[in-house]
Amino acid sequence: MKIAEHILTTAGALFYREGIRAVGIDRIVDEANVAKATLYRHFPSKDHLVAAYLEERHERVLLQLREVTSTATLLPRDQIALIFERLFEKADSPEFRGCAFALAVAEHGDSERVVSVAREHKNAVRNIFRAIMAAAKRSTEQSAAHMSLLYEGALATVAVGRDPQAVLVARDCALSVFDMATGQSISSGEKPYDQNH
Numbered sequence: 001m002k003i004a005e006h007i008l009t010t011a012g013a014l015f016y017r018e019g020i021r022a023v024g025i026d027r028i029v030d031e032a033n034v035a036k037a038t039l040y041r042h043f044p045s046k047d048h049l050v051a052a053y054l055e056e057r058h059e060r061v062l063l064q065l066r067e068v069t070s071t072a073t074l075l076p077r078d079q080i081a082l083i084f085e086r087l088f089e090k091a092d093s094p095e096f097r098g099c100a101f102a103l104a105v106a107e108h109g110d111s112e113r114v115v116s117v118a119r120e121h122k123n124a125v126r127n128i129f130r131a132i133m134a135a136a137k138r139s140t141e142q143s144a145a146h147m148s149l150l151y152e153g154a155l156a157t158v159a160v161g162r163d164p165q166a167v168l169v170a171r172d173c174a175l176s177v178f179d180m181a182t183g184q185s186i187s188s189g190e191k192p193y194d195q196n197h
Contacts, residue, residue: 004042007032012053016100020050020107047111050104054117057100058124065128069135076136077178080147083128084171087154091164098159099152125151136182143181147174 001009010032014023025046029036043049068074068082090096097103101118108114129144129151154170157163 003034003038007034007039007042008052008056011049012056015050015053016097017095020104047113050108050111051113051117054101054104054114058117058121061121062124065125069128069131076132077175079132080174080178081171084154084167084174087151088164088167091158091167096158099155102156133181138181143177146177150174
């Protein structure tokens with residue numbers, strides 16, 4: 001592992017587990033066993049390090065979501081279910097603290113760099129749901145907005161209530177949104193979504 005990746009992995013684990021403000025640079029260099037000058041050579045400031053942590057997490061989450069949507073054998077409705085079921089698997093862990101991006105903005109919201117990455121991530125998640133609805137050949141915007149809010153709400157609910165079952169409730173709601181969106185088109189003369197094609 002390259003030194004920058006090592007620092008980022010160490011800092012990311014600390015930021016998520018203990019909070020961004022609670023973890024200082026001295027703690028990171030101690031845990032990573034690197035010199036402070038080495039850290040600053042790769043990350044000019046803590047703000048840069050936090051943003052890099054979020055960008056890495058953003059790419060990792062999107063890769064996982066795209067693995068679901070790129071699975072040709074999964075129908076759109078099944079893709080929605082699997083996205084929430086994978087989230088449930090993450091949430092069903094004592095280490096789960098909720099959405100890393102929401103936590104970062106709550107603690108570090110004065111950083112435009114951090115806020116920008118968080119907004120990019122939230123938009124990207126909504127685009128995943130847009131793509132699923134588009135694949136089902138149905139209106140995407142309202143349904144995608146509802147599903148992404150259910151996804152975000154599940155993250156927040158588990159973070160506070162510590163009950164991962166909330167994710168499965170959100171899954172069922174998201175599937176209802178899908179069913180309503182595919183059924184409502186019948187009245188406008190469109191062929192209803194056929195899961196066999």
